[in-house]
Amino acid sequence: MQQIFSFLFKNSYRILFLLLLFLSLGLTIQSHSYHKSKIISSANFFTGGIYQRINNVNEYFNLKSQNDELAKENARLKTILFNLKDTTKLHFPDSILGVKKNQLIVSKVIHNSYNVHENFLTINTGSKSGIKTDMGVINSAGIIGIVDKVSPNYATVISILNIQSKINAKIKKSNHFGSLIWNGKNTGYVQLIDVPRLAGVRKGDTIVTGGQSHIFPENIGIGTIDKVYVDNETNYYTLDVKLFNDMTNLGYVYIIKSKDREEIINLEKQSKKDE
């Protein structure tokens, strides 16, 4: 017994080092597997609060570009409105609160990273506003990412500029779909992989979200095709997609709260159980 104690005492420095090292490596490995680690994120009150404070100062510097974006969005919505056949017959059956299929929650990006391979955003709304893990995040130009961790007042978002994110997307014109990934190189471009060779793709075609996932509704803009090449291993097309969004300059975003989502997930769970 005494020998054990003396051994522990003699090597206490090394033991402490190894203990802390395993702890940090454990956290690292957890962070690389799809949302698991709970504690170490910028969604807690301490880091979130500091980012909120920094952002309060910072947002004055891009008021102008944010204004431009809102004006553009307004113009687009007005165009849709004025081009309706009969503007007096405006009625939206699915816009009554509680019956809506998709509800949007507005939020503000208070921290944005785009310089590493696994990028995250921090937004300033959390579970108090009804945000949950795996909700889609968009802005007026197109998609941004998927909600990862949620605290009462803040949430982190897996950016589409994250080598682990994989989003179902399709070519608007032809409905051929593939998976949207990022190769970690350029912040202005993402890749659409596994597009069948049959799909007639051309430079400049628009890529939108597909209806396969229950995270994003169908037909939300992503970007335009910039380059087309054939993957040597799989013989499918890989497309370089130029994003509509400037991911390095984000202000207000919308979180999509889908009514159907939980129903679909529950249904899928049940049918899996039955097998």
Place this chain on the structure above:
Amino acid sequence: MNSALIWNIARFILLLMAQVLIFNRINLFGYINPFPYILFIILYPVNGNRYGLLLSSFFLGLIMDMFCNSGGVHAASCLILANYRPYIFKFSFGLSYEYQTVKLNDVLTPERFSFILIAVVLHHFTLFILEIFSFYFIWDIIERTILTTLFTLITCIIIIYTIKPSKR
């Protein structure tokens, strides 16, 4: 003893604040950020408490991880740097470094430069290996390590030699 402790706590907080508020937002060429917060580990007193260094560098890294959403990447690499610091001292300043009381914030000699260089390279290499975590991106790891090391080195040296403690 007490003044050294206060200096350390002040350095811990100030470097962390500077890192989060300023250096994490530089994004040179889109992806290069210097990490001068490791100056805390580099400047920790040579004869200071080893356990204190190990624990404080672990928490230094952990707080950085919270801000960067990176799991335990910074904590692990800070820990490794803190653990191998005596060996780097031995390599740069010769075997009897503990008795000649190494002072880092003085004229930049080759010994001091090599110490800072090795420390920064060690930290950054572990950092980027753990952060990217895939041999598919091995060239990315090397490229980022080299470029960020250069940038951090310059920032560290500027910080050390502009903010010299006045007492000496």
